[in-house]
Amino acid sequence: EVQLVESGGGLVQPGRSLRLSCAASGFTFDDYAMHWVRQAPGKGLEWVSGISWNSGSIGYADSVKGRFTISRDNAKNSLYLQMNSLRAEDTALYYCAKDMGSGWTGYFDYWGQGTLVTVSS
């Protein structure tokens, strides 16, 4: 059974940093691209960032480019999101999502339950 478990969320002040983690199990992690998708309270879905199986292809939404960094450790079956210079508008539930392909199909076939990030003073 595919499982994605996010962690690392919490309350953080504007301008500070936070690192999210996603622990994957139930599939061959290094065969697939992975993504972060967020959802602000009561709002829709917003893709944040994606990374191919070997970290050779990485992309970011314009809203986080230059502030967030995605990475993965295939030996640890883990995905990460380093979030710097956080803003109030980054407040959201952050989901880890598995891509259907090793490259980047953009089809998200499994999702975690999310970790909540709240940016507030």
Add this chain to the structure above:
Amino acid sequence: DIQMTQSPSSLSASVGDRVTITCRASQSISSYLNWYQQKPGKAPKLLIYAASSLQSGVPSRFSGSGSGTDFTLTISSLQPEDFATYYCQQSYSTPVFGQGTRLEIK
């Protein structure tokens, strides 16, 4: 960026109804269009990928069609468990989601 517009934003229907939700892209995305279902407090679930391919385990009452800029998600006979919010998403370029369609019980 490619913009995705869903219609309607909300919809009331009854069990057994046939329901269609529309998604329009601001430019051609070929068949790179996916549909997700999200229930309150839950993660999204992939229903349809590549415009018309049914994800494994998804009931056959769900179907998708379209190409280019106009796409539809159809539920042939609504079941109680289908009341949820539905999102389209383009995967032609940087992924973008539609704003969602909330399907409510009439």
